[in-house]
Amino acid sequence: MSGPRYRVELADLAAHRYRVTLTLDRPAAEQRLHLPVWIPGSYLVREFAKHLSGLTARQGQQTLAVEQFDKAGWLVRCSDQPRAKPLVLSYDVYAFDASVRTAWLDAQRAFFNASSLCLRAVGREGEPHRIELARVPRGWQVATEMRAAQPVQAGAFEAADYDELLDHPFEIGPHWQGEFTAAGVPHRVVVAGAWPSFDGERLLADVQRICEAQIAFWGGAPFERYSFLLWAVDDGHGGLEHRASTALICARRELPTAAEPAAPGEAYTRLLGLFSHEYFHAWHVKRLRPAEFAQFDYQRENYTELLWCFEGFTSYYDELFLRRAGLVDAPRYLKLLAASVNGVLNAPGRRVQPLSAASFEAWTKYYRPDENSPNTTSNYYAQGALVALCLDLSLRARKSSLDALMQRLWVTSGGGPVSEHDILAAVRALAGDETATQLQAWVHGTDELPLRELLTAHGVDWRDDGRQGVAQRLGLRVRESALTGVQVSHVLTGGAGEAGGVQARDEILGCNGWRLRRLDEALFLLTAGETRLRLLVSRDQRLVELDVDLPPALAAAVGLVPSAGAQPARRRWLGA
Known part of the structure; x- marks a missing residue:
């Protein structure tokens, strides 16, 4: 293999330090290298280079100078002779960030996204990239969906290009793992840090139901295998999607135990919603995605006004698929939906910042909240989910559905990039100009959504719930x-x-x-x-x-309950 090759050593567990060696055959005379400043799916410049240190370069026995030209970019002047030796760069990366977006290393576990560890060799991004793991402690397992290198070598993996390299996280350690098949596709759940009472079989069975429902929704899986990489900690919750896997973090109390009731408790339901959310992203974000994300620029912000669709619509479907998979009943689902409604209604910022602007400004506002954020910003996750609900119910009133819209976009885009124009065109094709115009107003304006009217028309009562403290x-x-x-x-x-x-x-x-x-x-x-x-x-x-x-x-919150005596057809969207 002549593409970039990375040797990733778990060099010092106690000091949380990886040692990375990048070997580059046929380097450019002036070889530029970059470390990404962000990771796709998390819209914040995180400055991964702040954890890189001790960068050195050599060709054969000759040590070369390394010039840093910006916060995450370096230049090495190499020999341009045809028979010159490969360029070898070595550096350390400190890894002690307990999140799904970066890297971690200690005596119990290793985890990394290549965006935190692997320099990008400018001009070589389209070539195959190889990772070799070294100094992995005895008894530790490696979990990733990056394909094994050929010929097969223990701890060696390869990606078709730099984009694919960054899209396969690694979970390494003495973790628990279990497998199931959904619609004929092998799936794996890996859990690090679980309590001894963790009921892995229950988690596998419930997640399998979610996966089967979503594969049926989309008409097939766009991957050959899929892995859920979950880290259980004292307190935490979140996930980051990838093309054939997701990295997740949860509080241990969210994991099921033998004492978990047949109907999932509140904490476990939250975890299942996280699994559902990130799995849906395998289609909706990783393939079907904003046109602005057709090609990523890893060195600066990548702007789009469509996160209300790609995160918000996913947030609508994540809990809805718990209902469709039979994991929660209709009243329980409506309770989850009411929590989202109340969260949005209790934030004055929804009347200030349109969702399109919230999407565009995610880089500076959503991921950097302060004490004034509820007054000036809208939430493209929660409020975008309510736009999805309103659009779904509006489409259903016209003999269509949001399901039909999503599936149409998947087919017409070939599972690829779409623009707002494409989304609106699909809405017009299903329900006419009026619905498309209404969607534009919901996304680019700040008027209240017609939640109460639409829910009432579809068999759900809107009630006052409790009194304000x-x-x-x-x-x-x-x-x-x-x-x-x-x-x-x-x-x-x-x-x-x-x-x-x-x-x-x-x-x-x-x-x-x-x-x-x-x-x-x-x-x-x-x-x-x-x-x-x-x-x-x-x-x-x-x-x-x-x-x-x-x-x-006044009333403390909104409560949502099925209307007594409503015709079942009115609540078909609810599966009731």
Whole structure:
């Protein structure tokens, strides 16, 4: 093999250090190298180069100078003689980031995405790339969907090009793994860090049902094998999709045990929703994807206005497939949907930032939230999922469905890039100009979505659920406990708290002369008919007194339940 070759050594487990050696035959006279600054699927410049150190270069016995020309780019001036020796670069990478996007190494586990470890040799991206693992501890297993190198060599793998190299994460360690077949396709679930009570067979059986439902939806699998690479930790939750695998992280309490009821509990349901979400991405993002992502630029932001579709629509289908796979019933699904509705309705930013802008600005806003984010930003995951719901119900009123739209886009694009124009054209073909125009307004405008009307028309009642607590009545988001007291994390635009002068980062110490440990205790400090709260807050070591008017309690949330006596056809989208 004459393409770039990487030797990845698990060099120092205690110091969390990989040692990488890149060998490049026939280097350019001025060979440029880059390390990516981001990884596809996670729209934030993460500066992976900050963990690279000790970069050296040689040809044969000659040591060459390495010139750094930008934050993640290097230049090596090589001999241009036809019989010159290969260029060999060596460097260390520190790996102690507990996420699915980067790299990790310790005495229990190794994990990496090649975007964190493997320099890109400019001009050689289209050639086959090879990875050889070295110094893997005895008894550790290697899990990846990158194909084994030919001829077969232990610990050696190869990819067709640099893009494919970056699309196959590695999970290495003494992990648990199990297999199942869905629609004739082999699947593997790998779990690192699980409790001894973990019920792997239950997880395999439930995930198999999700996979079979999604393969049937799309009309076949676009991969020959698939792996779920899950790391269980004390606290965490997330995933990153790849073309034939996904890297996942969850809290251990989300894993099923022998005590898990037949109907999944709340924590386990959340985990199954994560599996469903990332698996759906194998079609919708990895193949069917924004036109702007037809070719990635790994050295800078890649902008698109379509994350409301590719992340938002996936977020609609992830829990819907739990229903379709029979893992939750209709009332339970509606409870999950109501949680999404309430999350969106409780963020004033939905009336400020259109979803198209939220998609485009993900690089600077979604992944870098602050105390004002709920007031100025919309969530292309959750709000995009509600656009998908509205579009689905609107299409169904016209004898079509979002299913039909997704499948049409898959066929017409050949499972490849699409633009907003393509999406709107498909909507017009299924339901006419009016529906396409409405979709444009939902995505590029900030008016409220017609959720209540559409759900009611499709056999779901919209009901008030509970009464607001003091924080909601004041338009505050707080963190509170008996030990830490009441800490204000967010002040929502237009709320009584904002009007009364409460600020994010305030600690609310007392009310009406009494010490507070929880904000709802303030209700016990008011006499009949009294609505004025005299708050004592700590702000940057100063004690500040504030007079805040407490508005009347409204419904705390929206509840969604199946309409009594509704015709089954009205709830066909719900599988009920």
